[in-house]
Amino acid sequence: MRAVIQRVKQASVKINGKIKASISDGILVLLGIEHEDTKADAEWLAGKLARLRIFDDDQGVMNLDVKQICGEVLVISQFTLHAKTKKGNRPSYIQAAIPDKAIPLYEYFNVCLGKHADTDVKTGEFGAMMDVELLNSGPVTIIIDTKSKE
Numbered sequence: 062m063r064a065v066i067q068r069v070k071q072a073s074v075k076i077n078g079k080i081k082a083s084i085s086d087g088i089l090v091l092l093g094i095e096h097e098d099t100k101a102d103a104e105w106l107a108g109k110l111a112r113l114r115i116f117d118d119d120q121g122v123m124n125l126d127v128k129q130i131c132g133e134v135l136v137i138s139q140f141t142l143h144a145k146t147k148k149g150n151r152p153s154y155i156q157a158a159i160p161d162k163a164i165p166l167y168e169y170f171n172v173c174l175g176k177h178a179d180t181d182v183k184t185g186e187f188g189a190m191m192d193v194e195l196l197n198s199g200p201v202t203i204i205i206d207t208k209s210k211e
Contacts, residue, residue: 069084106170
């Protein structure tokens, strides 16, 4: 699994022009699932994200996690995070998991993240054409890949 995590002041996702979900202070997670990913990857990543200290404490130091600030979480599925661009100019998405595998892992990840962060995880719609808006705070943007555990 590959995740792009953004600390946000607000974020929302629209499908067909209608807001599906929105959050205020918290994290926006763009999540890509590849065909080799497992529940263990989902569990590890969910725990890592929930404990990621990217929010400021009283001294202005990034020392707090999303749970400590009572933040919100929005997760958007994004298979394009596994794009391969080595050959030619058209990205290949052969590493991305097919929906039959990806959807259950995506849903499992969201449940795990909700438990770790002690919040309801808001989502887009898997496979839908979505418009995502965000106000990145900082900006703080972090990329984590479960294959390298970093």
